[in-house]
Amino acid sequence: MNAEERMNKARSILILEHYFFGHLTMKLHVSEDPTCKTAYTDGVSLRYSPKYIDSLEMAQCVGLNAHEVMHCAMGHFWRGEGKEERKWNRACDYEINSILLKEKFELPNGALFDTAYDNLSAEEIYHKLPDSKNKEGEGEGKDPGMCGGVEQNKGDKQKREELKAEWKSSSAQALQMSKNQGLVSNDLTLSIQNVIDPPLPWHVLLRDFVEKTARNDYNWMRPNRRYISNGIILPSLISEELPEVCITIDTSGSTYDIQGEFAKEASGVLYAYNTTIRILYSDAKVHLEEVYSSNELPIQLKPVGGGGTSFIPAFDYIAKNRYTPSCMIYLTDMYGTFPTKEPEYPVMWVTPNDIKGPFGQTVKFNTPKCA
Numbered sequence: 001m002n003a004e005e006r007m008n009k010a011r012s013i014l015i016l017e018h019y020f021f022g023h024l025t026m027k028l029h030v031s032e033d034p035t036c037k038t039a040y041t042d043g044v045s046l047r048y049s050p051k052y053i054d055s056l057e058m059a060q061c062v063g064l065n066a067h068e069v070m071h072c073a074m075g076h077f078w079r080g081e082g083k084e085e086r087k088w089n090r091a092c093d094y095e096i097n098s099i100l101l102k103e104k105f106e107l108p109n110g111a112l113f114d115t116a117y118d119n120l121s122a123e124e125i126y127h128k129l130p131d132s133k134n135k136e137g138e139g140e141g142k143d144p145g146m147c148g149g150v151e152q153n154k155g156d157k158q159k160r161e162e163l164k165a166e167w168k169s170s171s172a173q174a175l176q177m178s179k180n181q182g183l184v185s186n187d188l189t190l191s192i193q194n195v196i197d198p199p200l201p202w203h204v205l206l207r208d209f210v211e212k213t214a215r216n217d218y219n220w221m222r223p224n225r226r227y228i229s230n231g232i233i234l235p236s237l238i239s240e241e242l243p244e245v246c247i248t249i250d251t252s253g254s255t256y257d258i259q260g261e262f263a264k265e266a267s268g269v270l271y272a273y274n275t276t277i278r279i280l281y282s283d284a285k286v287h288l289e290e291v292y293s294s295n296e297l298p299i300q301l302k303p304v305g306g307g308g309t310s311f312i313p314a315f316d317y318i319a320k321n322r323y324t325p326s327c328m329i330y331l332t333d334m335y336g337t338f339p340t341k342e343p344e345y346p347v348m349w350v351t352p353n354d355i356k357g358p359f360g361q362t363v364k365f366n367t368p369k370c371a
Contacts, residue, residue: 003032003050010061014069018103019183021066023174024073027167038108040149041068043077043163059106064148066105070096071150073171075195078164079122080152084132086144091126093145102187108147121194172196244276246325248314250332251305252283267298278323283307286317309336315343330357 007030015022033047040047046068074096080088093112117125143149153160175192178184281288283305292299327346334355347360356362
């Protein structure tokens, strides 16, 4: 049996025994590429080294095909734009191999796996990994995980967006069909749903919010050296560290079901920045105040309250105690009485609902969906 026949057989096994992966593998055009060391995909094609395929057991060949399907279903060919290729491939492999092993696939020898990266996104893993030591084309090549890599799609912007939409649609369809037949696990379901309908990109939105509003302490007496060589005089930031952030947790009875998600969002602030967080627990009044630093993660909320909701007490509490937060992040379902006056510091309302705050910025996060 040559490499082409082995790949065809492996794909047939996926179709017959693993509906989700089998349905999606048909979207990829499969062809030989003797110039690559293992295999890779760009969301359109799956190209493989015949010599490499011949070295695999059939179960490993099936796992390889599932691995490449997951690169596409997880959007790795578009999520990695602008990232160092080999490092991004390692991060992606850690993200999906954990899922594939739970799905009982056998992966090629040397496949990257580490329980320390369980339940982390490829982006989070990427920032935890050391930079690649090899230059492009040397050593580890483009597939450091040695079980199938992913390349950024090189099509024009419109075609890339169309391909992204196609994979989201196909993945959603395959997932729903698998769920209807009881053939998909919770881990796989949640992973794919987070790509199809992504939750709030907390770190991105927070960074944008802070840099545009809170981190505005400029010093014209100390110009930004980055631009002086170009003859441009711009101010520098006096401090690169984020001053204290205040997070208010709505602990009213109506938010009981989403307070666990609030804890994750609060921890996300400390993961993203070197700062101190002052947490207020408030419904119709402020019940408790806590202060956290980045060495006290994850944050464990103490949701004291359970009554009605008014957003006024938290802002009054900050004013009364003469706190000067860089910004206020209010985690709430948005059902309550708002202040009539906007505070001097910027405010971000974070909510699972579509209600917009009367001032500040309102962002919506998606609560996880159950299988």
